[in-house]
Amino acid sequence: MLNKKDAAPPSLLNKLVSLTTIRDVELFEFSLLKTLAELLSIHQISMYKLDQFNTTCWLSTYSANLIQDDDKRQFSESQEIYTSEIMIPEEIKSAQLWIETTKKPYIHYQEDRYLVVYPILSLNKVEGMLTFELSHSLTEGEMLIISSLLSITHNFCSLLDESQKDKLTGLLNRQTFEANIKKINALTLSSDINQDHDGSELNRRRLKVETGKFCLAIIDIDDFKSINDQFGHIMGDEVLLLLSYVMKQNFRARDLLFRFGGEEFVVIFRVSDKEEAYKVLERFRNKIQEYRFPQIDSVTISMGATLINELNYLASEIIGRADQALYHAKQNGKNQLHFYESLLENGFILEKKETSALNFF
Known part of the structure; x- marks a missing residue:
């Protein structure tokens, strides 16, 4: 007893x-x-x-x-x-x-x-x-x-x-993506969070953060297959490692950096508006273009981006919008950045109520 x-x-x-x-x-x-x-x-x-x-x-x-x-x-x-x-x-x-x-x-x-x-x-x-x-x-x-x-x-x-974390690059893996999108949507909709986690109450609290929007961008290495074919998979892995290194240098500590597998990466970061997001992503695209990769020398990336707002709650919808912008960048010469919102406004793409462009989950 x-x-x-x-x-x-x-x-x-x-x-x-x-x-x-x-x-x-x-x-x-x-x-x-x-x-x-x-x-x-x-x-x-x-x-x-x-x-x-x-x-x-x-x-x-x-x-x-x-x-x-x-x-x-x-x-x-x-x-x-x-x-x-x-x-x-x-x-x-x-x-x-x-x-x-x-x-x-x-x-x-x-x-x-x-x-x-x-x-x-x-x-x-x-x-x-x-x-x-x-x-x-x-x-x-x-x-x-x-x-x-x-x-x-x-x-x-x-x-x-x-x-x-992704084993090769140390960036977040894609399995954590949907959970992070849910947290961001909660912050976008309200600063009040009441949450129980795995049965353990964390008590009522308010998470007060900077105001602003979130931007999501898909980053794809141009002609990555030809890099692997010409220089071998070891050098291909080296490119992935160095690109993730430049990502960490270019973005802030609290920005979310993901490797989705293969040569595809995703970044989510807070900005005041689309113009600021464009400057941040263009600066990164130029950094990669100017970076000297061993043996390969020059590597370029294409990017598709979108803003996260109260109208797109689902991870698949958000990533689908960015993927449409990425597809446009790839089809129109590569080494480019395009925003879904700008392409939609200018009539280059049509809005879809439901997107099945990528099926990650």
Whole structure:
């Protein structure tokens, strides 16, 4: 017979069980912030995810209201997450330098508060930082909670990454595409998200992001079969790797980059309007055209793009619109970018209520 002490596992274990039911990296990160806030009884905690150039970062902040009742601190049901792309604050840069030099968390005492910055590591490199404030110095128990959760987070996110990434290029695989389209449609329609994930409630929250539109573009390497035939499949794989490298350099950390298989890639990114999207994609097309690929020298790409809006909810419809624009680019000389909306407006293509151009799902 169990004692009362044995009747339920420790709170930390309950939290870990809840965390590891999540199969979405962003939801996992948000749930991690919530979990740490509750375990450490702090009002607000932030995560800075650094870009590869250490100039900008994505800031996610979890905030929860605390109710004071007979010296007991309780979390209210009102919880929010704010996320935005910002320049890295100078204080965070200082904390990063301290962490990389000393291999220790950054703790700074100021105005009766302790600012705590913990590194989020990937392959021994600081890829992000957790920050929060305390009225007291960290106890050994609190440090153990943070380090344990971050260690598990690193391992679990690595497993999630492996299941969601293309083995050759490291980009997202096409199996993750539809799930990402659903999230984007939710953001396009409303900033209010109420979501249960695999039976684990993530509580009511509002995901506040930049305003704007989403653009989807299909990228296809011109004459890729002839590259494989002339130079062999090893060099063909090298082209795919280098193209994915240029993609990562050209687009932002939070833009969604997919390899759909073969020589076809997809990118989804946020823009203010179609004109901005055109500039971004044309810049990328020119980067590829100017890039010197070993042995092959010059490679070009064709692109078809469309805006994601409240009128196209289905992944198959969105990808079908972009595919029609890509087909037009291929049929009219290659090494071109075309938007579905512009082709439709100018009468080059006819609108289809249902598209079966590509069957990915």
